[in-house]
Amino acid sequence: MEHSTLSQYPDVKCLRPVGLSDPKQAACLIHPITDHVNVKYRDSAEVLAGCIAPFLMWLPEAPGSSKAAMEMLWKWLGGYAKGKQVSLRIINDVPASAQG
Numbered sequence: 001m002e003h004s005t006l007s008q009y010p011d012v013k014c015l016r017p018v019g020l021s022d023p024k025q026a027a028c029l030i031h032p033i034t035d036h037v038n039v040k041y042r043d044s045a046e047v048l049a050g051c052i053a054p055f056l057m058w059l060p061e062a063p064g065s066s067k068a069a070m071e072m073l074w075k076w077l078g079g080y081a082k083g084k085q086v087s088l089r090i091i092n093d094v095p096a097s098a099q100g
Helices: 065-076
Strands: 002-005 013-016
Touching: 013 065
Parallel strands: none
Antiparallel strands: 002 013
């Protein structure tokens, strides 16, 4: 993954896959839900077609939780630096009772 910004909204920081030949996979970004979307769906999975947004545990649609979770991710990655490449290993550690 590479530290990047959204093409349509360059003020929104994201993680972009690198080295993938499949354009659909390469277009799947990790980013917060932005303030640029329709207010009706802000901080909702309704606006994430093809992408992934982090959320804070137990607050999946609380206003700002996606942005706060992404800030925590940048902190864990040593801060945001455009163009910096990182490897991510995703483990599902959500308790079974929270998975619905």
